[in-house]
Amino acid sequence: MMRRQSLFLASLLSPVTIYLGIFFIGPLAIIAVFSLLEPGLYGGVVWNFYHWNYGRMFGWADGVIEYYEPIYLKILWRSMMMAMFTVIACLIFVYPVTFWVSHLSQKRQMFFMFLITLPFFTSLIVRLYAWLMILKPSGIINDALLWIGIIDQPLDMIFTRFAVVLGMVYVMIPFMFLPVYASVERLDRSLIEASSDLGARGWQTFLKVILPQTLPGIAGGSVIVFIPSVGNFVIPDVLGGAKGLMIGNLVEQQFLDARNWPFGAALSMVIMTVVLTVMLIYALKIMRAGQNVGAS
Amino acid sequence: MQPILEIRDAVRVFKTPEGGAVRALDGVNLDVDANEFVTLLGPSGCGKTTLLRAIAGFEDLDDGQVRVDGADLRRVPAFRRPVNTVFQSYALFSHMSVARNVAYALEVAGVGKDERTRRAGELLELVGLEGMETRKPSQLSGGQKQRVALARALISQPKILLLDEPLSALDRQLRQQMQVELKNLQDEVGVSFVFVTHDQEEALTMSDRIVVMCDGRIEQTGTPREIYRKPKSRFVANFIGETNMIKVTFDGKGTATSVEGIILKVSEAAPAGRATAVLRPSDLTLSDSKNAPAHAILGKVRQEIYLGAELHYLIEADAGGEYWRVTAKDEGVGFHTGQSVALSYDPDVIHLIEGDA
Numbered sequence A: 001m002m003r004r005q006s007l008f009l010a011s012l013l014s015p016v017t018i019y020l021g022i023f024f025i026g027p028l029a030i031i032a033v034f035s036l037l038e039p040g041l042y043g044g045v046v047w048n049f050y051h052w053n054y055g056r057m058f059g060w061a062d063g064v065i066e067y068y069e070p071i072y073l074k075i076l077w078r079s080m081m082m083a084m085f086t087v088i089a090c091l092i093f094v095y096p097v098t099f100w101v102s103h104l105s106q107k108r109q110m111f112f113m114f115l116i117t118l119p120f121f122t123s124l125i126v127r128l129y130a131w132l133m134i135l136k137p138s139g140i141i142n143d144a145l146l147w148i149g150i151i152d153q154p155l156d157m158i159f160t161r162f163a164v165v166l167g168m169v170y171v172m173i174p175f176m177f178l179p180v181y182a183s184v185e186r187l188d189r190s191l192i193e194a195s196s197d198l199g200a201r202g203w204q205t206f207l208k209v210i211l212p213q214t215l216p217g218i219a220g221g222s223v224i225v226f227i228p229s230v231g232n233f234v235i236p237d238v239l240g241g242a243k244g245l246m247i248g249n250l251v252e253q254q255f256l257d258a259r260n261w262p263f264g265a266a267l268s269m270v271i272m273t274v275v276l277t278v279m280l281i282y283a284l285k286i287m288r289a290g291q292n293v294g295a296s
Numbered sequence B: 001m002q003p004i005l006e007i008r009d010a011v012r013v014f015k016t017p018e019g020g021a022v023r024a025l026d027g028v029n030l031d032v033d034a035n036e037f038v039t040l041l042g043p044s045g046c047g048k049t050t051l052l053r054a055i056a057g058f059e060d061l062d063d064g065q066v067r068v069d070g071a072d073l074r075r076v077p078a079f080r081r082p083v084n085t086v087f088q089s090y091a092l093f094s095h096m097s098v099a100r101n102v103a104y105a106l107e108v109a110g111v112g113k114d115e116r117t118r119r120a121g122e123l124l125e126l127v128g129l130e131g132m133e134t135r136k137p138s139q140l141s142g143g144q145k146q147r148v149a150l151a152r153a154l155i156s157q158p159k160i161l162l163l164d165e166p167l168s169a170l171d172r173q174l175r176q177q178m179q180v181e182l183k184n185l186q187d188e189v190g191v192s193f194v195f196v197t198h199d200q201e202e203a204l205t206m207s208d209r210i211v212v213m214c215d216g217r218i219e220q221t222g223t224p225r226e227i228y229r230k231p232k233s234r235f236v237a238n239f240i241g242e243t244n245m246i247k248v249t250f251d252g253k254g255t256a257t258s259v260e261g262i263i264l265k266v267s268e269a270a271p272a273g274r275a276t277a278v279l280r281p282s283d284l285t286l287s288d289s290k291n292a293p294a295h296a297i298l299g300k301v302r303q304e305i306y307l308g309a310e311l312h313y314l315i316e317a318d319a320g321g322e323y324w325r326v327t328a329k330d331e332g333v334g335f336h337t338g339q340s341v342a343l344s345y346d347p348d349v350i351h352l353i354e355g356d357a
């Protein structure tokens, strides 16, 4: 009986397992292996064990063939900061809006969801170039500000980290919206009434009931926004210029321009490890906080 | 003595999505005394929840007043009212431990940690949940959640506790147990309870006073016995348990005659004229028609339902009219369908509702 059940389960799960194995674990394993191989002269790899890829980042390069550069970790750090700002900005925009939307009638909620997903119907590149038009020195914002007379020199907005974060916030907002909205929508209104019934003022109810109850959505949205933001290279490519370079651009360059696959792979492994660790700590913290937020 | 809660001409009108208006409260007047257990009883949609929410401060009245200890609460927000609620869904904070749930009112009032722990312990003991402090609400049974909700609402010593159908989610046995416990608890803590239910049995079991509501208005207020024995309207008589209602003409001197010509002897004093006679099924006694007592109603058994301790009969009077409902104890001998029987009663138990309706 047990055997038959487990056989049945195995046959049910095997397509998923095979799919994940081939398309997920496989590439990951290749990257892990490549990161420890010698770069080929014109791209590709030479099958020799080669630890300098990591050495270049962490400081045990010999200075002859491979050079140690702290810039890689610096850019990783900077990318994580930019991703964090993106997460925070998305949250600040999205959180109040979800409450407003959850109070709308069913029909309007559907319409709003449609609006939120509307950007997905056009190409990301096109939308980013639209931002370029808006932010550039002779763009809409600068023109308007010059015309009003608030400034007499165009502002440097394009090709800055600010522009990159702005672009990422713009792109990521729907991803933050959906999980946060789901948790706000699920929030039991009688909990809010119970809280004020028991003597809590508005801000106490928010801190002690609403925030902790919607924390799972906030955590989920943060993770979903943070991860693709750290490794993003399209948005900094278009809006970032030299000042807005992110770690994703570095990986891209290693594979496409420098043709140093092993180093690109090593960079990717480091990004993944660091991001995973950060996310794990964040998730654990949030879960613990969920029980203690607002406790005094 | 001044009532602790006074509701004066409360009116609340809701707009329906179809563009109409529902008068959820349509001129409600109610006084509740200190330490009183008052039950709001009525069918679904009659405005019970709306009235509770108006007292708690979640619902504004379009007209009228809610006064607690003589003070008008119109401008007093929910969090400042000396009134707490036990919600139908319990509304426990799932992210907090049982102890923190119970002590919530103290926490937001800025009471110190030690005091909170001590008081939460006391309240949990009161509701029989000692030792459950660190559990999460999700780790409790329905009955236990109910008790936590009670303890949480009582910890700040409110003047009035509002309970909106708190037992409806429990199974029958637990519900009956909780009815007794709730009543005992109320005696112990000395807080006025305003309890909402649509279950007449529950209302009869627990209440000092029952308020029967219908369509946003109060139909009748009285002790359980008054409500059961002397309903003021057919609606109340119908709502509180099974009943026989016979349209009669009363001569004002102890004899009521039904449309079909059945004669009922009535001891109750009432003016002559049209009326409805109310007779509870358990007030009727069945006997064989051969030795029928005086003034008995003769008829035939149309249906018998065996319910263990009780037997329910439907009797068709020989004179016609609606079937009579009779409840009898199971004493070994029953009456079978088709048998000729006599219905007798004590003239003292017949109640007359004046009027045509």
Ligand SMILES: Nc1ncnc2c1ncn2[C@@H]1O[C@H](COP(=O)(O)OP(=O)(O)O)[C@@H](O)[C@H]1O
Pocket (backbone or CB within 6 Å): B014, B015, B016, B022, B023, B024, B042, B043, B044, B045, B046, B047, B048, B049, B050, B051
């Ligand atoms: N927020 C609301 N909006 C519109 N109609 C409402 C609202 N709350 C209650 N009602 C209506 O008011 C009437 C009384 O409702 P309620 O007080 O919940 O009844 P009960 O608790 O006795 O079942 C019902 O007809 C209900 O549909």
Ligand SMILES: [Mg+2]
Pocket (backbone or CB within 6 Å): B045, B048, B049, B050
């Ligand atoms: Mg209700």
